[in-house]
Amino acid sequence: MSEVKKFLYVNRKAPYGSIYALESLEVVLIGAAFDQDVTLAFLDDGVYQLVKGKNTEAIGMKNFSPTYSALGDYDVTKIYVEKESLEARGLTLGDLMDLKYEDEDDDWAEKDSIRVVSASEMADIMDTQDIVLSF
Amino acid sequence: MSEVKKFLYVNRKAPYGSIYALESLEVVLIGAAFDQDVTLAFLDDGVYQLVKGKNTEAIGMKNFSPTYSALGDYDVTKIYVEKESLEARGLTLGDLMDLKYEDEDDDWAEKDSIRVVSASEMADIMDTQDIVLSF
Amino acid sequence: MKFTILINEGPYQHQSSDSALHFVQAALEKGHEIFRVFFYHDGVNNGTRLAVPPQDDRNLPKEWSALAEAHGLDLVICIAAAQRRGVMDADEAKRQGLDADNIAPGFRISGLGQLIEGGIQSDRLVVFGD
Amino acid sequence: MKFTILINEGPYQHQSSDSALHFVQAALEKGHEIFRVFFYHDGVNNGTRLAVPPQDDRNLPKEWSALAEAHGLDLVICIAAAQRRGVMDADEAKRQGLDADNIAPGFRISGLGQLIEGGIQSDRLVVFGD
Amino acid sequence: MAMLHIVNKSPFERNSLESCLLHAKPGATVLLIEDAVVGAAQGTVLSDRIQKALESVKLAVLGADLEARGIAQEKLVDGVNVVDYAGFVDLVTGHDNNQSWL
Amino acid sequence: MAMLHIVNKSPFERNSLESCLLHAKPGATVLLIEDAVVGAAQGTVLSDRIQKALESVKLAVLGADLEARGIAQEKLVDGVNVVDYAGFVDLVTGHDNNQSWL
Numbered sequence: 001m002s003e004v005k006k007f008l009y010v011n012r013k014a015p016y017g018s019i020y021a022l023e024s025l026e027v028v029l030i031g032a033a034f035d036q037d038v039t040l041a042f043l044d045d046g047v048y049q050l051v052k053g054k055n056t057e058a059i060g061m062k063n064f065s066p067t068y069s070a071l072g073d074y075d076v077t078k079i080y081v082e083k084e085s086l087e088a089r090g091l092t093l094g095d096l097m098d099l100k101y102e103d104e105d106d107d108w109a110e111k112d113s114i115r116v117v118s119a120s121e122m123a124d125i126m127d128t129q130d131i132v133l134s135f
Numbered sequence: 136m137s138e139v140k141k142f143l144y145v146n147r148k149a150p151y152g153s154i155y156a157l158e159s160l161e162v163v164l165i166g167a168a169f170d171q172d173v174t175l176a177f178l179d180d181g182v183y184q185l186v187k188g189k190n191t192e193a194i195g196m197k198n199f200s201p202t203y204s205a206l207g208d209y210d211v212t213k214i215y216v217e218k219e220s221l222e223a224r225g226l227t228l229g230d231l232m233d234l235k236y237e238d239e240d241d242d243w244a245e246k247d248s249i250r251v252v253s254a255s256e257m258a259d260i261m262d263t264q265d266i267v268l269s270f
Numbered sequence: 271m272k273f274t275i276l277i278n279e280g281p282y283q284h285q286s287s288d289s290a291l292h293f294v295q296a297a298l299e300k301g302h303e304i305f306r307v308f309f310y311h312d313g314v315n316n317g318t319r320l321a322v323p324p325q326d327d328r329n330l331p332k333e334w335s336a337l338a339e340a341h342g343l344d345l346v347i348c349i350a351a352a353q354r355r356g357v358m359d360a361d362e363a364k365r366q367g368l369d370a371d372n373i374a375p376g377f378r379i380s381g382l383g384q385l386i387e388g389g390i391q392s393d394r395l396v397v398f399g400d
Numbered sequence: 401m402k403f404t405i406l407i408n409e410g411p412y413q414h415q416s417s418d419s420a421l422h423f424v425q426a427a428l429e430k431g432h433e434i435f436r437v438f439f440y441h442d443g444v445n446n447g448t449r450l451a452v453p454p455q456d457d458r459n460l461p462k463e464w465s466a467l468a469e470a471h472g473l474d475l476v477i478c479i480a481a482a483q484r485r486g487v488m489d490a491d492e493a494k495r496q497g498l499d500a501d502n503i504a505p506g507f508r509i510s511g512l513g514q515l516i517e518g519g520i521q522s523d524r525l526v527v528f529g530d
Numbered sequence: 531m532a533m534l535h536i537v538n539k540s541p542f543e544r545n546s547l548e549s550c551l552l553h554a555k556p557g558a559t560v561l562l563i564e565d566a567v568v569g570a571a572q573g574t575v576l577s578d579r580i581q582k583a584l585e586s587v588k589l590a591v592l593g594a595d596l597e598a599r600g601i602a603q604e605k606l607v608d609g610v611n612v613v614d615y616a617g618f619v620d621l622v623t624g625h626d627n628n629q630s631w632l
Numbered sequence: 633m634a635m636l637h638i639v640n641k642s643p644f645e646r647n648s649l650e651s652c653l654l655h656a657k658p659g660a661t662v663l664l665i666e667d668a669v670v671g672a673a674q675g676t677v678l679s680d681r682i683q684k685a686l687e688s689v690k691l692a693v694l695g696a697d698l699e700a701r702g703i704a705q706e707k708l709v710d711g712v713n714v715v716d717y718a719g720f721v722d723l724v725t726g727h728d729n730n731q732s733w734l
Binding site: 152153179183187189193196198223 | 640
């Protein structure tokens with residue numbers, strides 16, 4: 001049981017209306033320490049979690065957007081966002097935060113963590129996982 | 136503030152998957168003692184609350200269907216069910232429990248509590264309420 | 271105007287307690303009266319004094335307690351919903367033979383009739399939930 | 401096979417705790433092993449000993465405690481989620497300066513790593529939620 | 531009478547806004563709070579439905595919830611009004627009754 | 633690999649079944665539990681969608697939840713399989729992985 005497993009975190013809910021987005025992120029951060037093969041999927045209303053320019057002052061909650069930017073430092077570098085979900089909500093990649101990581105296998109070149117994929121590609125990603133965590 | 140107010144209980148959720156249906160019913164029973172003008176509305180998935188022939192043994196929960204039949208005894212006699220909601224779910228009035236009350240203004244004649252109304256009629260019913268309780 | 275507020279969800283999991291808190295604060299600032307805040311379903315979980323959220327997060331039960339103290343709010347937890355979910359005051363814990371209670375200051379446990387009375391006595395009743 | 405179960409919702413409000421309980425019972429009857437049941441989000445509220453549901457209703461925290469005792473189940477409550485929502489064991493209550501705790505027998509409080517470890521060590525992880 | 535309808539869930543995820551609009555009478559106001567605010571944006575699969583709804587009802591969104599989801603006011607469907615919590619209170623007192631679509 | 637997808641919400645209320653079916657690959661199984669079981673009935677606005685889904689995936693419902701909602705097995709769309717909790721366990725062990733659509 002010491003082999004590396006493929007863990008997928010599926011995010012389908014908007015942030016702040018419920019706590020799932022925040023507490024899901026807390027699992028990802030803790031899970032990063034276990035050296036497994038981690039992938040994050042954002043689809044349906046989950047894409048709102050990555051929208052930039054949030055200001056939570058008036059709702060009195062902590063803005064946890066900066067944590068997504070730190071994911072690269074935790075070696076969480078595979079972040080898939082579904083194209084159809086963005087389009088249905090009038091969003092484009094430009095509306096999302098610019099998440100980066102440094103690729104240690106490529107002389108620490110800075111690369112994009114977010115990859116926009118079709119629903120069909122997302123289905124393929126889901127299909128090949130060992131553990132799918134949804135909240 | 137001693138006048139009678141119109142209280143509407145709006146039921147839009149299926150039973151057993153969540154507790155709202157059961158705990159809504161508990162409010163209706165307590166509220167019946169306050170001699171207000173009470174109406175119950177069942178629309179969207181709320182219509183499943185009134186479907187007959189339920190058996191909750193295998194899910195290990197108490198079947199609270201019989202409580203709906205007791206509503207007439209609590210003078211809760213206006214139960215509106217939305218036609219469009221039934222139709223979308225392949226249900227007819229015949230699939231629902233046969234809820235009755237005895238009309239004290241009509242020599243205690245037994246009458247139907249459930250009235251199937253259109254969405255437009257439901258909108259009119261909602262519009263004339265003082266207090267709308269949704270769970 | 272006189273308001274009664276109904277809260278159907280516990281703190282944090284859903285935004286309803288936050289939204290209700292901001293609504294009540296705004297209503298008070300406008301000079302309205304809050305006749306009662308009634309906590310039902312998982313809403314009863316707003317009334318625990320054992321919550322210790324992270325330092326940089328809001329403490330919702332404490333915010334309700336503080337608001338109640340500052341404005342004399344009547345925060346009522348439904349007894350039936352509270353029994354199901356394990357929210358107890360000292361009397362109720364004793365009556366049930368339990369060895370502990372967890373109710374926060376400013377909250378009281380009472381029956382569903384308090385919700386209906388809130389509806390009757392207030393000009394407006396607003397529901398916050400999932 | 402070896403299972404880990406994740407429960408994201410509290411008892412009663414949603415069916416997830418009931419569904420998970422029946423699933424675990426069925427898995428045990430088939431001879432499978434339950435490596436761990438992890439309670440996250442409002443799921444931590446399954447671990448209170450202060451719940452007193454009506455006599456004719458099931459007592460979910462007690463059913464979990466009983467199942468844990470009968471089969472040596474490892475019932476783990478997430479510490480961060482529990483702190484937010486007020487589920488405390490004696491040690492944690494003391495550490496936080498609280499005057500009471502409410503954890504039910506058979507549950508233990510630990511970190512999120514226990515969930516990840518459950519995923520790694522088990523053949524299957526099944527999630528129950530809202 | 532004019533009624534205030536309060537919707538708090540994303541219309542991309544749940545049917546509550548759709549059901550609300552089916553039952554809101556002309557002259558009513560529909561207030562979007564919490565996750566429901568995302569439904570008022572331009573360029574979504576629901577924008578036309580929102581535009582059409584504005585022919586018979588008034589639509590408002592809670593600005594605090596809009597900001598928290600990173601949606602700029604300029605991105606709202608034309609005719610949607612933005613209110614703060616004080617405005618939310620005024621909407622409740624300014625209508626004869628209200629209903630939350632949970 | 634064949635995946636088990638678990639859906640627990642009514643498809644008349646939420647988008648989770650729709651999203652699940654969009655992502656379930658041919659050969660996968662979709663299990664409906666809790667409130668989701670109502671989606672497997674005949675004669676609903678979704679029956680055609682369910683019928684079509686059966687061309688590429690297997691569909692099962694948890695009998696315990698079906699009974700609790702008063703839906704007779706004869707009223708299910710043809711081809712939908714009914715399982716008990718033991719059958720639920722077998723579906724989990726009989727597929728390579730599983731995903732809950734919460």
